Amino acid sequence: MTTLAAASPSGAAETASPWARDGAAAVRLVDAGAAREPGARLAAIAIQLEPGWKTYWRQPGASGVPPRFDFTGSSNVAEARVGYPAPERSADEDGVTNVYHGLVTLPVTVTPRDPSAPVELRLVADYGICERVCVPVRAEAALRLDGDAAGQGPAADEVRAAAQAVPKQAALGAAGPVSVASVRRAPGPAGVVSIDIVAMAPDGAEPVLFAETGDGDYAPAPTLAGAPKDGLATFRMTFDEPDLPKSGLKLTLAAGAQAIETPVALDEIAPSP
The missing domain is CATH 2.60.40.1250 (Thiol:disulfide interchange protein DsbD, N-terminal domain)
Structure with a gap:
């Protein structure tokens, strides 16, 4: 907030x-x-x-x-x-x-x-x-x-x-007390694409993640997948279509009094494990 x-x-x-x-x-x-x-x-x-x-x-x-x-x-x-x-x-x-x-x-x-x-x-x-x-x-x-x-x-x-x-500009994986550590495709049902976003935030600070496409258009709201552990939180986004937006994503991560904005290009999103 x-x-x-x-x-x-x-x-x-x-x-x-x-x-x-x-x-x-x-x-x-x-x-x-x-x-x-x-x-x-x-x-x-x-x-x-x-x-x-x-x-x-x-x-x-x-x-x-x-x-x-x-x-x-x-x-x-x-x-x-x-x-x-x-x-x-x-x-x-x-x-x-x-x-x-x-x-x-x-x-x-x-x-x-x-x-x-x-x-x-x-x-x-x-x-x-x-x-x-x-x-x-x-x-x-x-x-x-x-x-x-x-x-x-x-x-x-x-x-x-x-x-x-x-929010301050921060590259994907940049060091800092608040950061977007990684973005990876996640296994999901046919016809949709899911991604997992791992974020780093200070212990005790509840992280909140906001998402847009790289063009600033609508993207599904990331949801927190379980309680953060050791300063790491995993969020999941699911798109009701088989492809991610070509413009990539723009992620805004807030935790306590700190906030960053991280652009993520398509080629920075790792394939499914």
Whole structure:
């Protein structure tokens, strides 16, 4: 679960746009000052949901609406890259979905065309919110980013915490306290393909694995196959078709406060034992 601490949309906020409310959700942009990348700025899309409501990760899962964030109306922006902290896993009668609750803070790394000039950041957000029934929402927000001294206060602190929570890139088999150790085809019935994913996570931390295709499309939710042992956990995915996606997989592994994102090409998936 990576939903950050809630805050009231009516509260004062430093270097943030006004909240744009629609029903059970409100959206604003927040300026957190200079980014780690030279010349870039750190901003965020903040979505405040009322209790009991949820919105979706970049890949919703079995149902739901993927968010779409459009910054093309901005000025002096070469790129606005949205980061996604690992979501929560939710299961209901519609299947397994990947969601956020409460205050959702999605960091945005903004690369100006001219780093010496102000940035006019303009957002059109299309996303879904659900309680029992899903509702599409469109919101617009605008914010001027014009100085490294900006981005002070609790709202900016939330942005920096969210940026730290975005999964770090890690290659398959890379060393680390959290890693995807191996991906292997598993024996299964005719007409389907199953794979086993072995993940490493600190003892006592419950690992959660999210999957997409390499193109970011839907992939079945990995399920934990037994309790983790000696820091290793095995997940299984079963595709109801005889072939894996040609684009491979993108796996997001979260355990405790740590999260990584690992791309897996088809030729990195070992054959069945």
